[in-house]
Amino acid sequence: MVTYEVNVMGSGFSYALAIAKKDLITQMRKRFEAFSMFLFAIIAVFVLGLVLFSSTFIIADSPTRIQVMTEIGSGMLWVVVFFTGMFGFSPVFISESETGTLKGLSLAPIPGWSVYLGKVIYGFLLMGLVEIFLVPIAMGLLGFAFSPEISPLFILITFALGTLDLAAVGAMASALTMPAESKATVYPIVYFPTATTALILLVEITRMLAIGLPIIGPGILELLILLSGHVFAMVMLSAAVFQFTLTA
Amino acid sequence: MVSIHVDGLTRRYGYRVALKNVSFEIPVGGVHALFGNNGAGKTTLLRIISTLLQPHAGKVEVFGFDIEEEPIEVRKRIGVVGDKPLLYGELTGRENLKFYSDLYDLETSTANAIIEDLAERFDVKRWLDEPTKILSTGLRKRFDIIRSLLHNPELFLLDEPFSGLDKDSTEVFRNYIEDKREDRTAIVTTHNLALGSEICDDFITLRKGEIVGKGPISEFDGNI
Numbered sequence: 001m002v003t004y005e006v007n008v009m010g011s012g013f014s015y016a017l018a019i020a021k022k023d024l025i026t027q028m029r030k031r032f033e034a035f036s037m038f039l040f041a042i043i044a045v046f047v048l049g050l051v052l053f054s055s056t057f058i059i060a061d062s063p064t065r066i067q068v069m070t071e072i073g074s075g076m077l078w079v080v081v082f083f084t085g086m087f088g089f090s091p092v093f094i095s096e097s098e099t100g101t102l103k104g105l106s107l108a109p110i111p112g113w114s115v116y117l118g119k120v121i122y123g124f125l126l127m128g129l130v131e132i133f134l135v136p137i138a139m140g141l142l143g144f145a146f147s148p149e150i151s152p153l154f155i156l157i158t159f160a161l162g163t164l165d166l167a168a169v170g171a172m173a174s175a176l177t178m179p180a181e182s183k184a185t186v187y188p189i190v191y192f193p194t195a196t197t198a199l200i201l202l203v204e205i206t207r208m209l210a211i212g213l214p215i216i217g218p219g220i221l222e223l224l225i226l227l228s229g230h231v232f233a234m235v236m237l238s239a240a241v242f243q244f245t246l247t248a
Numbered sequence: 249m250v251s252i253h254v255d256g257l258t259r260r261y262g263y264r265v266a267l268k269n270v271s272f273e274i275p276v277g278g279v280h281a282l283f284g285n286n287g288a289g290k291t292t293l294l295r296i297i298s299t300l301l302q303p304h305a306g307k308v309e310v311f312g313f314d315i316e317e318e319p320i321e322v323r324k325r326i327g328v329v330g331d332k333p334l335l336y337g338e339l340t341g342r343e344n345l346k347f348y349s350d351l352y353d354l355e356t357s358t359a360n361a362i363i364e365d366l367a368e369r370f371d372v373k374r375w376l377d378e379p380t381k382i383l384s385t386g387l388r389k390r391f392d393i394i395r396s397l398l399h400n401p402e403l404f405l406l407d408e409p410f411s412g413l414d415k416d417s418t419e420v421f422r423n424y425i426e427d428k429r430e431d432r433t434a435i436v437t438t439h440n441l442a443l444g445s446e447i448c449d450d451f452i453t454l455r456k457g458e459i460v461g462k463g464p465i466s467e468f469d470g471n472i
Contacts, residue, residue: 029338103300104348106300107334108323108348
């Protein structure tokens with residue numbers, strides 16, 4: 001028989017990483033959730049690309065077509081990510097609630113915000129994984145490219161902030177949906193209004209990056225700062241009130 | 249020294265009163281039974297003590313820590329086993345236990361030693377590296393019991409802990425509780441009155457959310 005003294009005093013961030021790691025391992029073993037997210041995104045991009053291509057067919061030889069494809073296609077990419085996120089983020093708490101394992105997290109001596117942060121990190125990594133494959137395919141099918149004058153770093157920052165924002169909103173929406181009987185109805189009602197702010201900003205920033213507007217000066221940088229503010233507000237506010245979703 | 253202090257506890261679900269002005273104290277050490285029919289309020293009471301539910305009135309303290317003011321301090325000291333194992337089916341038994349030991353901030357070497365020791369004791373060593381979704385109900389229950397013991401809790405809150413366990417597992421768990429009864433406190437809810445009477449020192453009987461009987465187990469007349 002082992003005798004031991006347990007001293008519980010870890011940091012909230014390490015607990016969040018443990019939760020995210022657990023979710024990723026679980027997800028990798030299930031596979032179908034990430035795959036179904038990816039499949040949905042590809043089909044959506046394909047259909048939207050087809051519509052965009054056929055509706056601009058009449059101006060096929062005009063330089064206007066490239067401009068139209070760039071402006072609309074870059075926005076459509078985020079619309080697809082937005083809906084794919086709904087697919088991926090909704091189960092983060094709902095599935096734990098349905099299997100009863102959320103009780104295990106609620107009983108652990110860890111702050112509520114670390115449970116929330118763990119789910120946000122997991123959602124961010126899962127969505128990021130889908131985006132690594134989705135973005136190049138979407139660029140091809142929706143017919144747009146980022147301006148070569150724009151540093152790839154800004155593109156990366158935009159996608160990272162956008163994905164983090166949607167993961168933060170998606171995780172909180174999932175948590176708030178847990179007590180509802182009709183989860184499939186309640187989830188989009190909670191997710192849509194809060195995530196739409198980020199969606200509008202992301203569509204505009206990505207459009208600017210695609211047409212090659214200068215980073216410094218009015219436009220991209222200001223919107224990126226606004227987006228960062230939205231991410232910060234969403235994560236901090238959700239983390240602050242998350243504890244109340246765990247105790248009835 | 250008191251492990252649990254409950255004073256004027258009331259909890260409602262909508263208009264239905266699940267617990268009505270419940271007050272009692274439980275000393276440190278020993279095994280204490282919580283008897284009652286279905287819907288008597290036993291599980292609600294355990295959920296409140298384990299910080300999963302908030303009281304609507306009254307005060308609950310665990311080792312002097314208020315469950316509403318200092319829930320993390322309470323959670324450090326309790327081990328909870330319920331009717332449903334809190335395990336992730338895609339993870340193996342070992343991965344589940346490692347995950348929970350991370351949440352209890354156990355050092356890796358300590359956690360490994362504890363897991364090996366408890367797995368030996370509860371005879372699940374052979375299944376440590378199997379995904380828990382393929383295990384039988386009884387084995388999953390055993391892993392869940394180990395999960396609740398990882399951090400060496402001072403207070404066990406056991407809601408129907410023997411349901412789903414075979415005779416051997418019941419015996420092992422019962423012996424574990426017996427070994428710890430000097431310095432650890434256990435509260436057990438069970439419909440198995442004979443088993444409850446055998447292992448418990450005293451009892452509280454709940455009926456329709458109110459305490460209708462309490463005292464040493466020798467005074468329990470089997471009426472719930």
